Amino acid sequence: MDKRFFLRDTRTVARELLGKYLYREINGIVFRGIISETEAYHGPEDLACHCSKGITPRTEIMFREGGRIYVYLIYGMYYMLNFTTMSDGFPAAVLIRGVIEPEFSENARDFIPLQAKTDGPGKLTKAFQIDKKLNTQLIHPSTGLWVEKGPPIDFKIVTGKRVGVDYAGEWKDKPWRFLLKKS
DNA sequence: ACGATGATGAAC
DNA sequence: TTCATCATCGTA
Numbered sequence: 001m002d003k004r005f006f007l008r009d010t011r012t013v014a015r016e017l018l019g020k021y022l023y024r025e026i027n028g029i030v031f032r033g034i035i036s037e038t039e040a041y042h043g044p045e046d047l048a049c050h051c052s053k054g055i056t057p058r059t060e061i062m063f064r065e066g067g068r069i070y071v072y073l074i075y076g077m078y079y080m081l082n083f084t085t086m087s088d089g090f091p092a093a094v095l096i097r098g099v100i101e102p103e104f105s106e107n108a109r110d111f112i113p114l115q116a117k118t119d120g121p122g123k124l125t126k127a128f129q130i131d132k133k134l135n136t137q138l139i140h141p142s143t144g145l146w147v148e149k150g151p152p153i154d155f156k157i158v159t160g161k162r163v164g165v166d167y168a169g170e171w172k173d174k175p176w177r178f179l180l181k182k183s
Numbered sequence: 184a185c186g187a188t189g190a191t192g193a194a195c
Numbered sequence: 196t197t198c199a200t201c202a203t204c205g206t207a
Contacts, residue, residue, distance in 0.1 A: 039202065048202075050191090058191065075203050076188030082202085095202050122203050164202055 001147045006066035006139065010042040010085040010092040011176060013066075017083070018157055018180040019150040022099055024128040026144060030108045031128055033099025033118060034150050039162045040176040041082075042092045048168035051091030061136045062091040069145060071125075071135040078122030079131050083139055083147075097121045097163075100180070154183045 001020070006013055017035050024031040041049035041062075050072070051062045061070050062084055070082035070093050082093040098119045103111040118124045125131070130145065137143045159175040166172050 041202075050202085053192070056192070072202090073188095073190055074201060076190070076201090078203050080202060097202080120203070162202070167200085 001139070001149075003065075003067040005147075006083060006085050007087055008066075008085065010040040010094060013083070013085045014038040014040040014094045014176065014178050015157060017094060017096070017147065018178055019153065019155060021148045021150050022096065022128070023141070023146050023148060024130070024144060025141070026129055029104055029106055030111075031102065031104045031114075032111065033102035033124075033128075034153070034180070035096060035098075035147075036100045036117065036180040037097035037119075038178045039095040039097060040085075040092070040178075041095065041162075042085075042176070044091055045171075046168070046174075047171045048162055048165035048174075049091065049093075051093075059091065062093050064088055066092070067139055069134045069137050069139055069143070071130060071132050073132065074122075079125040080121050081125050081128075081130050081134075095121060096124065097177075098124055100182075102127060155180045156183055157181070 021032045051059045065088040066085040068084045081096045084093045086092045100117040102114040105111045118127045158179045160177045162177045
């Protein structure tokens with residue numbers, strides 16, 4: 001996906017990321033999985049979004065033009081992978097919460113399955129070896145982390161409330177969690 | 184149900 | 196400087 005994909009409404013991007021391939025290349029080994037769960041964090045008013053605190057060293061990346069990687073540590077031990085969205089000045093990002101059909105390849109062609117799914121944002125970053133070194137980098141093959149069109153599969157999209165944001169007042173009930181359900 | 188474990192931001 | 200908070204996970 002090129003940058004323009006990420007410069008749109010965060011809810012749209014979160015929805016359209018479902019079914020796409022998430023790619024990760026490390027030392028010539030390519031990992032990929034089909035994105036199956038996302039959450040949108042959109043705008044300075046959204047109390048569930050770190051960006052509601054304003055511009056800080058951590059949140060600054062979300063205020064910039066979309067198409068970059070936002071990685072942060074939570075609970076002292078888990079990295080969360082996010083893709084920034086929207087145009088310069090508007091803070092927003094999509095949290096990637098899970099992939100299905102993860103697989104790897106040593107030659108970028110012949111992929112070998114790893115397991116059925118990688119559920120949960122902390123398990124995903126562990127499996128794909130994603131940490132803060134990727135923070136603020138471009139979503140691009142040259143970075144080693146990027147997104148491409150997914151395989152031809154039939155699925156529908158289920159929405160729900162975002163996980164773990166009960167503190168966010170009226171924002172906690174927004175249906176900004178998106179899940180891929182294979183049909 | 185709960186503890187592990189440390190960055191973050193706000194208050195002082 | 197301290198303090199509460201936390202887009203989680205694994206074990207129980």
